[in-house]
Amino acid sequence: MNRRTWTLLTSVVLVVAFGLLGAFVRVPYVALGPGPTYDTLGVDGDRPVISIEGQQTFPTGGHLNMTTVSVTDQLSMFGALGLWASGRYALAPRDLYFPPDKSEQQIEQENTEAFNDSQTTAETAALRYLGYPMKVVAGQIIKGSPADGILAPGDRLLAANGRPVTDPQSLRAALTGTKPGDRVEIRFQHADQPERVASVQLAQGPDGQQQGFLGVAAAERPDVGFEIEISLADVGGPSAGLMFTLAIIDKLTPGELNGGQFVAGTGEITPAGEVNPIGGIPFKMVKAREAGATTFLVPADNCAEAKAQAPEGLQLAKVGTLQEATKALDDLRAGKTPASC
Numbered sequence: 001m002n003r004r005t006w007t008l009l010t011s012v013v014l015v016v017a018f019g020l021l022g023a024f025v026r027v028p029y030v031a032l033g034p035g036p037t038y039d040t041l042g043v044d045g046d047r048p049v050i051s052i053e054g055q056q057t058f059p060t061g062g063h064l065n066m067t068t069v070s071v072t073d074q075l076s077m078f079g080a081l082g083l084w085a086s087g088r089y090a091l092a093p094r095d096l097y098f099p100p101d102k103s104e105q106q107i108e109q110e111n112t113e114a115f116n117d118s119q120t121t122a123e124t125a126a127l128r129y130l131g132y133p134m135k136v137v138a139g140q141i142i143k144g145s146p147a148d149g150i151l152a153p154g155d156r157l158l159a160a161n162g163r164p165v166t167d168p169q170s171l172r173a174a175l176t177g178t179k180p181g182d183r184v185e186i187r188f189q190h191a192d193q194p195e196r197v198a199s200v201q202l203a204q205g206p207d208g209q210q211q212g213f214l215g216v217a218a219a220e221r222p223d224v225g226f227e228i229e230i231s232l233a234d235v236g237g238p239s240a241g242l243m244f245t246l247a248i249i250d251k252l253t254p255g256e257l258n259g260g261q262f263v264a265g266t267g268e269i270t271p272a273g274e275v276n277p278i279g280g281i282p283f284k285m286v287k288a289r290e291a292g293a294t295t296f297l298v299p300a301d302n303c304a305e306a307k308a309q310a311p312e313g314l315q316l317a318k319v320g321t322l323q324e325a326t327k328a329l330d331d332l333r334a335g336k337t338p339a340s341c
Helices: 003-024 076-083 103-130 168-175 243-250 279-292 301-309 321-332
Strands: 029-040 052-054 063-072 090-093 133-140 155-162 183-191 196-201 216-222 228-231 262-265 297-300 315-319
Touching: 003 076, 029 076, 029 279, 052 243, 063 243, 063 279, 076 090, 103 133, 103 216, 103 228, 103 243, 103 321, 133 168, 155 168, 168 216, 243 262, 243 297, 243 321, 262 321, 279 297, 279 301, 297 301, 297 321, 301 315, 315 321
Parallel strands: 063 262, 262 297, 297 315
Antiparallel strands: 029 063, 029 090, 052 228, 133 155, 133 216, 155 183, 183 196
């Protein structure tokens, strides 16, 4: 075999090897891109995204679309480069989305829990905004804490240490001045059962402080006699909260909150109606515009990024609170331009 032939064969082997590596070897990156968008006023399959039973609702119009980000995993080198070169996707280290110390099942469960929490919080924020009464319930209960085995998530908290519990802050205030080993009485109600009073011995908290520790996080929930159900499959994370909240308000009030227009948006909501920033807003805006949205509700802290990458024809509305979001929709309905980024 002469030198020329050897060089040619070596080159062919290298090209084939590089091709195999590029096509089959996985790279430690994921591709982020535009994900599906869902009309929170519409249906998912054959079921309404939001249904309300036991309370009068009103017709809605237009769109209030929530938006998502797609995460493409198990990329080959060629696949990753192809998506990146398209200009529609961005690459990010895989460990940011799939931490090596967690299984895929754990990650999926966390995303599902965050999505479910966003639904509960949206209901609370919407009904608080509309003036419905609230109640204080047990939220997360720390395993092995004094509250564990006595309280259950969802139990209504009525009094602690002789003081009424009227909001989450009042529970903390009731325990102020106590110390580990003190006994306090907790008055609560489980589901529709009669009220109960339990004597609980406080422990030392995990932070080492000397104040008595009960081990339950209090949360506010609507105290109403009707049910709100949100049905949306295969979606995770908390960023749909704002749009769920607006859709609930729209269904429970006369008229079209959006003026019949195609509005999309994103943002995590708190029970008090604060709108928190989220990730992936450039991809969400792209998909919203492609779906037909003309206005996009942007969390105030995402405004700089959104303004720099907004698609042509998509009006941005800056919202830091639920009140600002409804004001933006009021402006749209009145033919005015909402406050922008």
